Amino acid sequence: MSKIRSNKATITRRWLINNIGVIGIFLIMLLIAASGFINLYYSNSATQYITSRMSTISGLLQQYYTDDPAVFSSEVRSIVQEWSDKNLSELMTIRSDGTVSMTSSGFMPDKQLLAQDYYDAVSGGTTGFFRGKLPDGERIIAVSLVTPDTTGEYNVIRIVSSLDKVYRRINSYILIASLMCLSVLMLVFFSGMYFVKSIVIPVNQISATAGRYAKGDLSVRIPVKSDDEIGELCSIINKMADELSQSEAVKNEFISSVSHELRTPLTAIKGWAETIGAMPDDSETVSKGMRVINSETERLSQMVEDLLDFSRMQNGKFTLNKINVDILAELSDAVLIYQEKARQEGIELVYAEPSSLPIVYGDRNRLRQVFINVIDNALKYTERGGLVTVQTSLTPDDRIEIDVTDNGCGISSEDLPKIKTKFFRANHIKRGSGIGLAVADEIMTLHDGSLDVFSEQGVGTSVIISLPIVNASKALQK
């Protein structure tokens, strides 16, 4: 049981590693790449925006710098006051002493904002650019430009934009993307778990049921809940259990019928032996008893032979002693054996004996055994007053066909396909072990022949035995 549970865990674990693991890693990589890309995109566009705005201002200042200083100052003021992107950035002017003289928002900054861009611009570069953190940790992007102002009031014009807002927006995008990835992962996980469970639970059930079969309990069946591969597997296992219990039942019945078959002649033998022992001088009783003992012993040994044949057949040790056989003699012998029995039972046994039959290459005794088994069945399953005919014919494809037909009880179409199966008996009224036809069929197969049964319940049965004949040249060689 512990092994079964660990198997279940393995399938689930394997699925988790293979699917969720791979999808999870892929989503994390996607997230990292996307956040890197968003970051780059926003900081690039902020840089682009601020530098393009500054180049517009620089163009304007180029136009104004020849004007009168007072006019120039008012023009600079109007640029700052009319700054349209107030919520994105701030435009300011800085005096030559480094203090702020004017801002687009109208408020003076409450902290020191000067950074590397300003110092680069005033120390001779005319322009400077800065992207980074101020001492208080705020991230900014700034660009400074030295103006041609002569009053010292508007020495530098500067655009400053806080990146904190941008980073906050980037972080919220990343958070949304992460939540989306997480929900995709959850969706895959739950739908996958549902799928895995739909396999693992029935597999577990199958294992538990198979375990009970292994212990010999064939009464349980697995409920078939789906018509997919798992459902098919359940139906096949159920069918297997049906077959196993059926063959178990057939075997048990075989044992009881064989025991019964063995007991009946033994009882007769024992009874007659006791009778003879009690009346050894009654010659009539002695001779009758001896006759019965003889025939019952014969029957017993025949049964034991049949069982031995059958077990040899099962072990693959059933071998034939093949020679050229006069098949007509063997068939006539078999019919002759049953003539007397047929008369006693009031059944007409008609034998259309042909003048000759070709030679057959095979085992004499085994072929005779086949005829005996088939004629025995015909008489056994035919009532008093019935008719059994034995006919022979030659087919165009060089085969001999022997047809044993009776007008007895017949076999139902349901039982007919199983008739040659070992231990199978369709008729439980008559005595038998159910191996006669199985052995006969095996013998015919070993002779490249066939044994076919045609029957209709209540009408009668025909058994057709077909054997290949040996042609003249072959017959001489053998």
Ligand SMILES: Nc1ncnc2c1ncn2[C@@H]1O[C@H](COP(=O)(O)OP(=O)(O)OP(=O)(O)O)[C@@H](O)[C@H]1O
């Ligand atoms: N001629 C027949 N007419 C009706 N039923 C037949 C005939 N031949 C065979 N059967 C059916 O086929 C079953 C199998 O035959 P088979 O010869 O193998 O076994 P059996 O006659 O019962 O036992 P055994 O021959 O081993 O003593 C029989 O039990 C019987 O029901």
Ligand SMILES: [Mg+2]
């Ligand atoms: Mg039989």
